[in-house]
Amino acid sequence: MGVRTRQTSARWLMSFVFFLQGAPAAPPPPPNAKAAAPIDFIGQWVSVVTEDWRYRMITPPKGNYAGVPLNDAARKIADNWDAAKDEAAGAQCKTYGAANIMRVPGRIRISWADDDTLKLETDAGMQTRLFHFKEPRTPPGSWQGVSEASWEMTSGLDFMSIITGPGRRNPAFSSALKVVTTKMRPGYLRRNGVPYSDKAVMTEFYDRTNEANGESWLVVTSIVDDPTYLNQPFVTSAHFRKENDQSRWNPTPCSAR
Amino acid sequence: MSRLIVLGFVIMLQSPSLFAQMDLTGDWALLIHEDQPWRGSGPELGEYEGLPINAAARMRASAWNASINTLPEHQCIPLPADDFTDFGNIRIWKEIDPVTQRVIAWHEYTEWQAQERVIWMDGRPHPSPYAPHTWQGFSTGKWERNQLTITTTHLKTAPYERVGTYRSDLGTLTEHWIRHGNYLTIMVIISDPVYLAEPLVRTRQYVLDPDQKMKGYTCTPAAEIANRQEGYVPHYLPGKNPFLLNGNVRYGVPPIALPGGPETMYPEFLAKLRNPNTAASQPANSTLPNSPPPARPQPPDFAKVEISALPVQGNVYMLVGAGGNTTIQVDEHSVLVVDTQYAQLGAKLVAAIRRITNKPIRYIINTHFHTDHTGGNVAIGKAGDSVPVQFPDVFTSSLAETAAIVAHENVLRKMSAPTGREAPAPFDAWPTETFATNEYRLFNGEGIQIVHIPAAHTDGDSLVFFRRSDVIATGDLFSTVTYPVIDRQNGGSLKGILAGLNEIIKLSIPKNKQEGGTYIIPGEGRICDQADVVEYREMVTIIRDRIADLIAQGKTLQEILAAQPTLDYDGRYGAPTTSWTKEMFIEAVYTELRQAGTK
Numbered sequence: 001m002g003v004r005t006r007q008t009s010a011r012w013l014m015s016f017v018f019f020l021q022g023a024p025a026a027p028p029p030p031p032n033a034k035a036a037a038p039i040d041f042i043g044q045w046v047s048v049v050t051e052d053w054r055y056r057m058i059t060p061p062k063g064n065y066a067g068v069p070l071n072d073a074a075r076k077i078a079d080n081w082d083a084a085k086d087e088a089a090g091a092q093c094k095t096y097g098a099a100n101i102m103r104v105p106g107r108i109r110i111s112w113a114d115d116d117t118l119k120l121e122t123d124a125g126m127q128t129r130l131f132h133f134k135e136p137r138t139p140p141g142s143w144q145g146v147s148e149a150s151w152e153m154t155s156g157l158d159f160m161s162i163i164t165g166p167g168r169r170n171p172a173f174s175s176a177l178k179v180v181t182t183k184m185r186p187g188y189l190r191r192n193g194v195p196y197s198d199k200a201v202m203t204e205f206y207d208r209t210n211e212a213n214g215e216s217w218l219v220v221t222s223i224v225d226d227p228t229y230l231n232q233p234f235v236t237s238a239h240f241r242k243e244n245d246q247s248r249w250n251p252t253p254c255s256a257r
Numbered sequence: 258m259s260r261l262i263v264l265g266f267v268i269m270l271q272s273p274s275l276f277a278q279m280d281l282t283g284d285w286a287l288l289i290h291e292d293q294p295w296r297g298s299g300p301e302l303g304e305y306e307g308l309p310i311n312a313a314a315r316m317r318a319s320a321w322n323a324s325i326n327t328l329p330e331h332q333c334i335p336l337p338a339d340d341f342t343d344f345g346n347i348r349i350w351k352e353i354d355p356v357t358q359r360v361i362a363w364h365e366y367t368e369w370q371a372q373e374r375v376i377w378m379d380g381r382p383h384p385s386p387y388a389p390h391t392w393q394g395f396s397t398g399k400w401e402r403n404q405l406t407i408t409t410t411h412l413k414t415a416p417y418e419r420v421g422t423y424r425s426d427l428g429t430l431t432e433h434w435i436r437h438g439n440y441l442t443i444m445v446i447i448s449d450p451v452y453l454a455e456p457l458v459r460t461r462q463y464v465l466d467p468d469q470k471m472k473g474y475t476c477t478p479a480a481e482i483a484n485r486q487e488g489y490v491p492h493y494l495p496g497k498n499p500f501l502l503n504g505n506v507r508y509g510v511p512p513i514a515l516p517g518g519p520e521t522m523y524p525e526f527l528a529k530l531r532n533p534n535t536a537a538s539q540p541a542n543s544t545l546p547n548s549p550p551p552a553r554p555q556p557p558d559f560a561k562v563e564i565s566a567l568p569v570q571g572n573v574y575m576l577v578g579a580g581g582n583t584t585i586q587v588d589e590h591s592v593l594v595v596d597t598q599y600a601q602l603g604a605k606l607v608a609a610i611r612r613i614t615n616k617p618i619r620y621i622i623n624t625h626f627h628t629d630h631t632g633g634n635v636a637i638g639k640a641g642d643s644v645p646v647q648f649p650d651v652f653t654s655s656l657a658e659t660a661a662i663v664a665h666e667n668v669l670r671k672m673s674a675p676t677g678r679e680a681p682a683p684f685d686a687w688p689t690e691t692f693a694t695n696e697y698r699l700f701n702g703e704g705i706q707i708v709h710i711p712a713a714h715t716d717g718d719s720l721v722f723f724r725r726s727d728v729i730a731t732g733d734l735f736s737t738v739t740y741p742v743i744d745r746q747n748g749g750s751l752k753g754i755l756a757g758l759n760e761i762i763k764l765s766i767p768k769n770k771q772e773g774g775t776y777i778i779p780g781e782g783r784i785c786d787q788a789d790v791v792e793y794r795e796m797v798t799i800i801r802d803r804i805a806d807l808i809a810q811g812k813t814l815q816e817i818l819a820a821q822p823t824l825d826y827d828g829r830y831g832a833p834t835t836s837w838t839k840e841m842f843i844e845a846v847y848t849e850l851r852q853a854g855t856k
Contacts, residue, residue, distance in 0.1 A: 038402075039402070046523065049521075049523070050457060050458055050522055051291050051292045051459060052291045052292055054508055054510060057526065057527065058509065058511070058514075061509065067293030067294075105524040123524075152403075154279070154403065175402045176403060176435075176437065178437075205435075205442070207403070207404065209401075209433050211431065217444070217458065219433070221435075221437060221442045221462065234290055235288045237444075237460035237461070239460050241458075248525070
């Protein structure tokens with residue numbers, strides 16, 4: 001028996017003993033969301049507008065809602081959009097509500113408001129979103145609604161643990177932030193009056209990439225489900241590049257035009 | 258049996274990475290909720306806002322004419338890998354090693370134009386830079402948390418928007434495929450040193466749709482417009498594209514934004530949109546300032562040159578060293594060599610051939626006389642052995658013990674000299690078999706056509722077409738590294754170069770969707786197919802037309818150089834070589850067109 005064969009046999013034997021003994025006890029869960037964070041979103045990010053430019057960087061003409069799965073009721077509202085009326089009603093921030101704010105060109109800052117609440121601030125429209133990992137304390141009916149957050153920790157079942165004891169999952173390999181937002185004040189999916197209602201529910205997934213050139217991107221996939229105005233979920237994604245230079249943060253108030 | 262069960266458990270315990278992957282398998286329906294006009298009817302001509310293009314890309318796009326797609330060579334070009342997320346549903350499945358159960362590769366099929374990609378997960382390296390490029394490129398992947406990160410190289414030059422915005426074949430892709438439940442987000446990052454000032458980043462979405470029915474797609478090109486002149490390339494001359502403001506006219510996109518560029522992607526640009534008349538808000542549609550030409554590279558250090566061999570197709574290989582490419586064709590009984598690089602590399606070239614085959618070298622074909630293509634004639638000739646001599650009283654025995662050297666007779670004229678004068682090349686390097694006709698034929702296990710192209714790179718150029726292997730060696734009629742080298746002192750001309758390129762296109766037949774089929778070995782650079790030659794032919798034609806137009810406007814050579822008629826291709830072909838620069842190319846074209854008085 002050669003050295004290599006003996007080594008391999010020893011590894012098998014050790015593994016088999018390990019199998020019979022069961023895996024070591026899992027470590028205790030982290031005390032809070034901040035400690036449990038599998039990925040770091042903290043910092044300043046700039047939106048890079050390579051998509052829907054005509055809808056995001058300029059205000060498109062009334063009635064131009066291509067791509068949004070609107071129903072007839074929504075079209076009627078969009079066809080009667082009047083920016084002056086919104087201004088007169090003090091509703092300049094309709095475009096800056098949670099269901100569209102991530103598509104408004106600008107910068108965002110993400111930080112921990114406390115150990116179980118992430119804060120996302122925007123310079124465009126000067127909005128603040130709070131992502132609650134525990135019971136939300138945000139009052140309903142605001143532009144940003146009420147957001148419940150969780151770490152998405154997907155993994156497959158560990159076949160061995162099914163045999164040896166209670167089913168246990170493999171180490172998690174998915175590590176995204178999931179945010180579900182409800183109770184939003186009605187607003188616009190696009191600047192030209194494409195509506196969403198207070199019954200809209202938005203599910204977002206926040207993913208971060210790390211590129212070979214040192215850059216890092218934040219990808220926010222957003223699924224807006226609105227039984228009042230949408231025929232099917234409205235699914236988009238926005239991307240932001242990480243910025244180390246904080247100097248370009250440029251708070252500007254909401255604008256209806 | 259029990260040992261097998263234990264073995265199975267142990268393998269599973271030792272291989273946690275087997276499970277540390279998201280499963281992307283399934284049929285996915287594309288959601289077009291964003292960029293709908295761009296992905297549907299397409300952007301307007303001249304509309305590049307939000308694209309981080311540079312001046313070269315802008316110039317190329319401004320020249321783009323949609324009629325180009327009526328050319329048979331363009332009709333079947335599919336969406337490239339950077340653009341598959343724009344149209345069509347997809348299917349993703351994995352290829353699994355039956356023993357280890359590891360994922361060897363992910364496959365992705367796009368219904369639109371029936372393209373399939375393979376993303377290799379087994380750690381294999383990307384191919385040689387001299388390997389062919391394809392529409393889908395060569396992709397490798399790795400898992401980073403929940404993301405399948407894909408790197409794609411070896412892409413053909415292709416548009417990523419239907420307004421003539423191109424990514425060059427030096428460009429690469431990085432993708433992140435991210436699944437969240439029934440939704441799949443694909444982030445595509447296009448990097449291109451030729452046409453992008455910054456990477457172009459886009460994200461697209463799919464929803465799982467297991468009930469979809471995918472359709473096949475075939476494409477057979479045909480002439481859509483009859484009686485066009487051979488080699489006709491639809492395009493707009495600089496300043497003469499009438500559609501560049503369509504985005505403003507139809508959709509109110511401010512003219513300042515239409516030329517695109519990185520700044521149009523960022524929030525700071527909003528201020529310029531609000532105040533378009535500020536001094537700092539000039540549209541970025543001007544050309545680049547003329548900068549001093551880069552220094553020419555040093556001649557190769559032959560001691561350090563290594564010859565690498567790439568199988569091309571059938572019995573044909575390409576050998577890359579320094580100078581021109583060498584082609585070898587290996588028959589059951591003998592070897593044929595096309596072009597022999599520099600004399601200093603002769604021994605290395607022989608050794609490289611011997612690593613592939615020990616069969617006798619019977620023939621050398623010279624595509625023209627330049628020393629970077631004929632220098633190794635002596636070494637390879639002496640390592641060879643021509644067909645046994647039937648009439649020894651006519652041919653010397655020493656000649657029979659070397660490979661025959663075949664070339665157009667003008668090659669012999671350039672390499673030899675009248676009696677009493679010193680010849681440019683040693684006697685043993687001279688062609689032994691010459692022809693003065695337009696075609697010469699050989700048989701070395703397959704039919705070989707040697708097609709003479711008059712007055713092109715020189716006055717003695719030949720293409721070599723291996724008919725069964727379906728490979729064409731072009732000599733310096735075609736290059737993937739420089740603008741055409743027109744040796745006017747030795748009978749070369751742009752007209753001949755274009756005739757040669759069109760001849761290559763006529764001889765070659767793509768296998769499927771304008772890809773593969775006939776492979777083409779250029780004088781310098783990587784292995785190509787017809788689509789690559791078409792791209793090059795169009796570049797040469799467009800530049801010719803621009804210079805002709807400038808001449809017609811009465812411009813001098815200096816004014817034409819200042820006008821940068823090659824700007825959109827300089828990043829790809831403009832780097833100087835030891836003997837050629839873009840300025841020399843422009844001057845050669847200018848001189849020829851001036852002398853001809855017409856294009």
